[in-house]
Amino acid sequence: MKFKIAILGTGNVAWHLAPALEEAGHTITEVYGxxxxxxxxxxxxxxTAESKTDLDFTESIAEIFIIAVSDDAISEISDEIILPEDSILLHTSGSVSIEALGYSSATYTGIFYPLQSFSKDREISFGEVPFLLESEDQTTLQKLKKLAKSLSHLQYVVKSKDRKALHVAAVFASNFSNHMIRLSEEIMARQGLDFEMLKPLIxxxxxxxxxxxxxxxxxxxAKREDLNTLEAHHQFLNYNEQIAEIYRLISQDIIDSI
Amino acid sequence: MKFKIAILGTGNVAWHLAPALEEAGHTITEVYGxxxxxxxxxxxxxxTAESKTDLDFTESIAEIFIIAVSDDAISEISDEIILPEDSILLHTSGSVSIEALGYSSATYTGIFYPLQSFSKDREISFGEVPFLLESEDQTTLQKLKKLAKSLSHLQYVVKSKDRKALHVAAVFASNFSNHMIRLSEEIMARQGLDFEMLKPLIxxxxxxxxxxxxxxxxxxxAKREDLNTLEAHHQFLNYNEQIAEIYRLISQDIIDSI
Known part of the structure; x- marks a missing residue:
C-alpha cells in the first residue's frame, strides 16, 4: 500500500523522514515550512514534492499529512491547517498527546512517532527505528501500521498516556546517561586527562x-556499598556543590536498589 | 621481553588477566588464593601455574607479583607477602593509591590497572583495554610499559592522584549512566511497556x-529548556521522591551547562 503524503515541517525529523518515505515507494506531494x-x-x-509556505491544503492530493515540527508548534499548525476531506493528520512527537490534533479540520488523527534521536549530519537506518503508533480510528491505525512497516520492522501501538511514560524513560536512558558522560568528560578535562581512556569502559x-x-x-x-570510596569521591567533587549532590543522590539510589 | 609472573587473587580481573598474560608469552608461575x-x-x-594458599613467595622464580583482589584486601596482602629480592609488586585497582604497597617487602612497586569492567561470563578483548601504569622507579615503569604493550595497544602513565580523579569520572560514565538505564527500565516495566523499544535510541x-x-x-x-515538559515529567515521577529529585537535579545541571 503506497500513500500520498504531505510533510509539515523542515526540522531534523522531516529531513530524514521525507526521503525515507519516498524511498519506500510513497509519494511526497508537498513540504510545508x-x-x-x-x-x-x-x-x-x-x-516531485512542491514547496508550500501556507497551510491551505484544500487542493492537495495527499491523504496523509505528517506534522514534524517542535512540540509547542504542533497544535498551532493543527489548528490552522485546512485539509481536504477524509484526510489523516499525524504528528511525530514523543511527548505531545493525540489531543493536540483534536481541533483540526482532519477527519482522522494519529501519532506516527519514530523513537530515535535525529541529527541532520548523521545517517539514520530507519529499518531499526521503532515506530510508535496511535489512532482512535481502526482503519487509520491499520494504515499507520502499513506506513511504519514500509520503513521499519519495529512497530508498536502505544497510547498517549503510555507514550508520555515512555518519554520520561527515554529522558533517563538517553539524555541523562549522556549527561553522565558529559560530567565525566568535564572531570577528565579538569584533571588534564585524555577522555579516550574511558571509551572502552563505557x-x-x-x-x-x-x-x-x-x-x-x-x-x-555504590553497588559494593564501599562507603570510604563514596566519601572520598564526594570530597573530590566539592568544587561543584550541584555535581557533588548528583553524585550523592545517584549513589544513594544505587545502594537503595541493590 | 617475557616475564615470570605470579598472580595474587582469583576474582574477575585475575580470571581474565592470567590467561591473557600467558597467551602473550609470559609465564604464570603461581596463582595465590x-x-x-x-x-x-x-x-x-x-x-604450568602452581596453586598457593600462603603468602611466602621466597622460593618463587617470579619477578613480577600482581595483586588482583578487592580494593580493601590489597594492603593486607601487600603487608603479609614475603617476596624474593628485586621483585616488583603491582596492584590492578583503579581507586587504590600506590602507597598501599608501601609497607611490603617488595623492592619495587607499581600500578598495572586495566581500565575495563570484567565479568567472568564475558570475553574481554585485551587489545582494546587501556592500561594505566605507575611506578616511582623508571626501570620498573619501562617493564610495566612492555608488559602492557604485550597485551594492549593502549598504555597511559597516570599518577595515583590523577587515577583517583579518573575513577570518579569512570563512576559517572559507567556506573551512573548504567543506573540511568536502570531507572528507565523500571519506568517502562511499571507502565507495562517493552524496554526493547528504547534500545535503538540508547x-x-x-x-x-x-x-x-x-x-x-x-x-x-532540559536542553530545550522546555519547562512545561520538565514539570510534567517531575509530576509523573512523584510516586518516588528520590527519583523525582534525581530528575530535577540532572535537568537543572543540563540547563546550567547549555
Missing amino acids: RSEKNIKGITQKLY IETLSKSLELGAKKAQTGP | RSEKNIKGITQKLY IETLSKSLELGAKKAQTGP
Missing part, C-alpha cells in the same frame, strides 16, 4: 547493560 | 556522544 529556504533543504532531496558497560539488564550490569563503589 | 577451589578455576586455564545517543562529545550530542526537554 515557514521559509522557502528551509523547505528547499528537503525538497532538493525529493523527486562501550563495554553499556553493551553489558543492554544485554543483561542494567541491574545485573552494575558495578562500582 | 584463599581456597584451592577458587584457585583451580584459574589454574585449569593455565599451563545505542544511537551514546554512539553520537562518544563520537561528537556529550555536549553536542545532548537533546531533550
